Amino acid sequence: DWHPPNHCSFHEQGGPWPIHCVAGSTGALPPPSFPIPEMATIIHKATLPDKEAYSAFQDTPLCEYLQAAGIGRLFIGGLATDYxxxxxxxxARVLGYHVCLLTDAIQAVNVAWEDGRKAEEAMIRLGAIPTRLEYCV
Incomplete structure (x- = not known):
C-alpha cells in the first residue's frame, strides 16, 4: 500500500483499518533487510484517497508492465494474506498468470479466526502453487 494520509480505509475516514502504509512513511517502505535491486520497478497501490484497492492490479499499471516485460509467472508474498x-x-489468475504463493512470506490479518488459512486454501483452489522462499533461490 502507498496510501495518502486521508485514505478512505482509515478509521478516521470511516474505513475499517487503522492508519497504515502512508506514502513515504517507514510503514510503507520495505524493511531494511529486504534489498531492492537497482533495476526494480516499484508499483504503488491504493494511492487514491477515496478508493480502496486490495489487489496490486487494481488502478495500477502492473499488468501492462508485466506484459511489456514478457513476464508470465509471479511469485507473490506480503501482507495481508486474507485481503x-x-x-x-x-x-493474477484471472489475467492468466502462473502464480507461486510464497507461503512462508505471507501474513494474515485474521479479523475472523482462520481467515488466513481460508484465504490460502482459496488461492490454491484458484490455481496458485504453494511454495517456500528457499525453493525460489
Whole structure:
C-alpha cells in the first residue's frame, strides 16, 4: 500500500483499518533487510484517497508492465494474506498468470479466526502453487 494520509480505509475516514502504509512513511517502505535491486520497478497501490484497492492490479499499471516485460509467472508474498494477497492472486489468475504463493512470506490479518488459512486454501483452489522462499533461490 502507498496510501495518502486521508485514505478512505482509515478509521478516521470511516474505513475499517487503522492508519497504515502512508506514502513515504517507514510503514510503507520495505524493511531494511529486504534489498531492492537497482533495476526494480516499484508499483504503488491504493494511492487514491477515496478508493480502496486490495489487489496490486487494481488502478495500477502492473499488468501492462508485466506484459511489456514478457513476464508470465509471479511469485507473490506480503501482507495481508486474507485481503491484498488473496485479491492480487485472484486477479493474477484471472489475467492468466502462473502464480507461486510464497507461503512462508505471507501474513494474515485474521479479523475472523482462520481467515488466513481460508484465504490460502482459496488461492490454491484458484490455481496458485504453494511454495517456500528457499525453493525460489
Amino acid at each position: 491484498c494477497i488473496l485479491n492480487t492472486v485472484r486477479d
